Amino acid sequence: MSTPPSPRLRIGFLLTPRFTLSAFATFVDVLRLAADDGDGSRPIRCSWKVLSHDMAPVQSSCGMRLEPDERMGDVSQYDYIVVVGGLIDGGPGLTPEQIAFLRRAAEAKVHLGGLCTGVFALARIGLMDGYRCCVSWFHHEDFLAEFEKMRPVSDQIFVVDRDRISCPGGVSAAHLAAFLVDRHIGRAAARKSLSILIIDEAMSADRPQPGLPLELSARDPLVRRALLAMQQNLHSPLPIARIARDLGVGRRKLERHFNADLGIPPADAAIRIRLAQARMLLSRTDRTVTRIAEETGFCDASHLIRVFREAEGTTPDLWRQQPQAEDEAAPMPM
Template sequence: MNEHPWSAPVSAEVEPDVRFAFILTPSFTLLPFAGFVDAVRHSADEADRSRQIFCTWEVLSHDLAPVTSSSGMSVVPWRTFQEAGIYDYVVVVGGLLSELDQIHPETLAYLQLVYERGTKLVGLCTGSFAIAKAGLLQGRRCAIHAHHRPEFVELFPDVVPIENEIYIEDGEIITCPGGTAAIDLAIEILIEHCGKSRGLKGLTAMVVDEHRQAHDVGRMPYHDLEECGNWRIEQAVRIMRQKLQNPDTTERLAQTLGTTVRQLNRAFKTHAKATPQEIWRDMRLQHSRWRLINSKRTITQIAHECGFSDSSHFSRWFKRAFNESPRSYREQRIARVR
């Protein structure tokens, strides 16, 4: 194994609480990798000494050639798959989908091997694509970024893509759409294995305000549509976001934008694969779900504040979207936190 100054050897007297291996796919994204590993680093030692004591981590690949990220920066693997040790989690960091076919066959074979041995797999960003390509996600729920949904559905129709959770654990596989959500996932895992105090240790050092739970909705759902390049879509989504409590008809929305209903529907079908009303309703449902957990408002109040005529109407749509009633959703999540 190559020795690195930032990977001080683990004390022989201390068995680590949790062991990670990272696999970086071609053109991987730096942010989820750096955020995840830095959270682990802070939990691994006292103060800010960065020794691998309570947590360990390594970077693996089929060979020791540098792996270049999407930003052009490279990371040198520490071990090959043949030299790999025993890990609790193997974390696959994905990147540009144009490089998906460049994932080495040995990587897919190694994922299959460790999964059969009972090791948990984590997919960050498009790491879920690599895990699915290894044939390990059939029939499972998988957290993906909304931007990648069309490609994911086309490539892996037997996997259930979920866009409104920041990480999902389904069996022995955990997926996360990437970005700063990787920090939240890392901390969730660290709390489980190292305890709450040590698991949360890196938040202050990384200047992160709070640890989000898996069900916490991203702060800006449909943000991608606001930058899709179609002015009708971009302006419509901004209006929708401002009027969650008082949604308009598609006719009124089109009139506000100075376009026709037909043109607006066509634009949404092309860019969002849904109608304006479907997108607007989903925005309101996602916002209502956040309010159920993060406010003490009654279900009736939340229903009206999110643009539903009454609580019964709201409950029907909520159950259709999330497979449980608003009351059950709130009670189960609050009980879990307690």
């Protein structure tokens, strides 16, 4: 009997306490389906192991526990070491043994990755310094608060920067795994995995994250990414020129895309996003108009009142006193 070929893609996983089961399982299922012919699930073309220093089960954020496969050892056995995170305050984080293992892997030029908040764990030990990393829009501000000198990418579904990979979890984990399968095994294997998982097609890294619900329904990916940047900087709105620069385009090009897709310029879209957030805070909280103005990037209460009156025909305080239909208070999805 002939010896089976060595896997072309070898991945080791480190699970943090309260890790997100869906991100891990989705990523692994793409590998599993690409690894064998048919639905055999044999680790032939690629292999995957959950690694541990003590072999103790790890509890996920949903409460289910997962048993590791083997102890951490020779880092050269793997092409990628992927840290799977979950709840930011889920517990002690990486152990000293896991940290030492990751640093050995980095020194050996093994690719490192973070799923969900796994990139937080890598950043905390300095292994994302100088790299771009992908963070969920939901945790964008959390990341900035903890890592002031780093600028996370929160308008894409995953990021590959040299020997670092990262994604915010959820379905993006499938697309990042498919990217690796495509790179190491082939496009046919990647397409097969996604098709079996009932995912229409592989998405490129720069596909925008869904983000918060918006009353603006944008189809243009560039416009959607710009809208996400506006959402993520409500407290201190970015100049339109800065958003365009961050997206790698000129201001005029960004304005042309907005006018073609939404029929309004970016500056108007930014105001509408901030007004939508102000309406939500007015209808669902008892915060003062001054506080809401601060949280939504207006200069002061007078500025918010003036802009609000132009849009709604009344002041924020009077609007708050009127009965609001539930679907009026909540923005429409993108």
